[in-house]
Amino acid sequence: MAWRDHIEIDPGRLGGKPVVRGSRIPVELVAELVTDGWSAERSRESYPTLSEEDIRACLRYAAAILREERRFPLPAA
Numbered sequence: 001m002a003w004r005d006h007i008e009i010d011p012g013r014l015g016g017k018p019v020v021r022g023s024r025i026p027v028e029l030v031a032e033l034v035t036d037g038w039s040a041e042r043s044r045e046s047y048p049t050l051s052e053e054d055i056r057a058c059l060r061y062a063a064a065i066l067r068e069e070r071r072f073p074l075p076a077a
Contacts, residue, residue, distance in 0.1 A: 003064065006057030018061060020054045030058035 008021045018027040025047055033043050040052045 001053060001056065001060075003057040003060040006054050007061045020050060020058065023049050025050060025054075027058045027061050030055055031062050034059065 006021050007018050007027060009016055009018045013019060014024060014026055019025055020027070020030070030043070030050070034055065038046075040055055043055060044050050044052070
């Protein structure tokens with residue numbers, strides 16, 4: 001599964017933040033839900049247009065962005 005099939009960036013939508021294709025659900029929100037321990041089922045109950053594939057695509061997108069990162073900031077103290 002390619003994240004590009006599920007994620008889009010449109011300068012006219014949410015200030016150009018990456019979102020789940022065809023929605024206003026930002027990748028950032030989905031990543032936060034996962035890190036907060038939300039299951040795919042709970043996420044889909046709260047955001048019915050979100051699929052399990054969308055959730056995985058958001059995480060793949062985040063991983064791809066981090067892989068391209070050239071400078072790694074130090075964690076906040």
